[in-house]
Amino acid sequence: MPETERPAPGPPTAVRGEEWERRNAEFLSASLDWLRILLRRYAEDRTGARDEAGPEDPTEPECGPRDRAGEPTPPAEPRASLPWGRRRQTPHAPSGEASGSGPDTPARTGARVATGPAGGDELAAAAARVAAAEAAVPAPALVVLAQRLGLSRFERDVLLMCLAEEIAPAMGGLFAAAHGSQALAHPTLGLALAALPDPSWEAASAHGALRFWRLVEISRPAGAALVTSPVRADERIVDYVRGLDYLDERLSALVTRLPAAPSALPASQQRAVARCTTAWERSPAAPPVVRLTGGRPGSKQVVAACAAAEFGLTLYRLPAPALPAHPDELDRLVRLWDREAALLPLALYLDADDDTHDAPVADDTTAASLVGRFLSRSRIPAFLGSRDAHPRLARPAVDVEVTPPTFHERAEAWREALGADADAVHIGLLAGQFAMDVAAIDEVARSSEPGRVWDACVARGRSRLDGLAQRLRPDVGWDDIVLPDQTHTLLRQIAAQVSRQETVYETWGFAGRLTRGLGVTALFAGPSGTGKTMAAEVLAHELGLDLYRADLSGVMSKYIGETEKNLRRLFDAAEAGGAVLFLDEADALLARRSEVKDAHDRYANVQTDYLLQRMESYRGLAIMATNMRQALDAAFVRRLRFVVDFPFPDAGHRRELWRRAFPEHAPGRAALDYDRLAQLDVSGAMTRNIAVNAAFLAASGGTPITMPHVLQAAREEFRKLQHPVRERDFAWPYPQNPLKEALS
CATH class of the missing domain: 1.10.8 (Helicase, Ruva Protein; domain 3)
Structure with a gap:
């Protein structure tokens, strides 16, 4: 089936229950009875034809009479048993999508039928039972599968024949009798083409729906003909037809199911959801990829979950680095995903937020290029989450920027999540210190006691930061540190600014006048051992926050762009977790910017500029430490809120x-x-x-x-x-x- 003709995912599956399971079982039972009668009559007709024409090789498909040497010769008239031969009238269950059949038209055939009214009445009665069971609402699973994957009636019957071996193993004797050989006690394409109504060779091709969607598997031994090789139904399809709805295990190992979206979203994110749903409503047959950009993966996943829920879709997350690099494996993955999207149905959140997606995964192939290949070949409803705009895809795409909740939106989310316990906590401090998404706020509120909400927020941020920096236990206070009065006063001011951000920025309205630099940044300068790290511990202890220490010399990388990625991950994790970030050896990256003489100087300056910009946008408390203040760039010092000197003690x-x-x-x-x-x-x-x-x-x-x-x-x-x-x-x-x- 050409890519352009792949069917779009259908509507959500209707709610199933015990009544549907009973009717689905009745449909399968009636369909198998119809198939048994058809195969038995075909076997009887084939036996009679062989008695007249002589023995045949059961391992070869019927392709015409043979000469004495065993070579095929063109027949004067096509034999009735050939799939492309004379058409006879064999009762077939009606189908709304098939032409030439129905309650008022003759049924289709591709097989011999026994003479006499009794045999025809038996097959017609079985076909009528199938049609009656097929008309149930909601429809049986096999009917839904055929409609959503675009199967012809013949292809559906071929799939039924393959399912019969799994559902009713006793039918192996019928298959052997129909083939005329006990060695062929299984379905084959040759038998389907010869025995089932309205045969089509396209069903046996690699581009036919059966093989394209991997509904059946052909076990073809070396040297064996395609039409005589065993054909089995895929295990996932067997379970689906029997009423078991689950994600294919070949996919479940790669993905995680995203939780349901919260009941209420901030207004800014509701607008992003509306843009997503509008894009899909305009093109329901071929939904475009929705590229969600922004620095908060959690916010983007919440928006995607809400948009998917609007269409009744279950959302799964697939990390971009998990995509296979080999083209054949990637193609198989695409087909499985598209098949599952049509059957369940589901939507995919392809997560390219991890900065490793630009790293090579095989030869010169990167995860970013694999993302483009996957989405260009797939027709599944999909979101692409990335920090920045992804390269153009060979498939329609819509860009939607997702911003994190504002301070007021976070505060309102905390009030709704805590309910009657909201008065027991300081909402303003929580909203100002922890840049959490609405889903995370709901989770913390549900799992924590009111008096432990702050500690739960602190602990939540550790999972992201523990792999990026060293966590120090701030167990010292003001009485444990000995510093000059001026240094001590500046430290007190830093603690006061962090704890009073809500009053100044939100209540007094200073946040509306400032576009950047809302966080508190400080430089601790002084000789080694003069108390810089201990002062950071005192501040973290005073504020009730975790302290994470990272050496900027270790963050730097010789590879282009890696230093910026390391800094991005570090600042994002610290901001979301509300931690105090202590960057030691700041002179390693913030030395005076040099004159650009070569590529090395240019990229060194880019790294410095990025850190300066990231510092200005950071909303938490970030402390840099250096032993050589004189080596720092003056532009960097001007952008800091505090510069605290730690002199050698007298x-x-x-x-x-x-x-x-x-x-x-x-x-x-x-x-x-x-x-x-x-x-x-x-x-x-x-x-x-x-x-x-x-x-x-x-x-x-x-x-x-x-x-x-x-x-x-x-x-x-x-x-x-x-x-x-x-x-x-x-x-x-x-x-x-x-x-x-x-x-x-």
């Missing part, structure tokens, strides 16, 4: 760091000379390392922590970091006159 701050480095229950803590330790030129991170190592030295000796333990650990820390070591700085007690002590 003597006063070092004394406080030493005090907090030893827990209250540590033995010997009170006897330590903190003024003496403050003279050591150490950072906060070094202080913590020295305190832990000193504690282990004391525990090994079975004594409290003493100054010699601390100074010994400090000497080892200095040597580890290759800092200059002067022995008198680590002596205890500290010499009062270093010069005299040295001379002595």
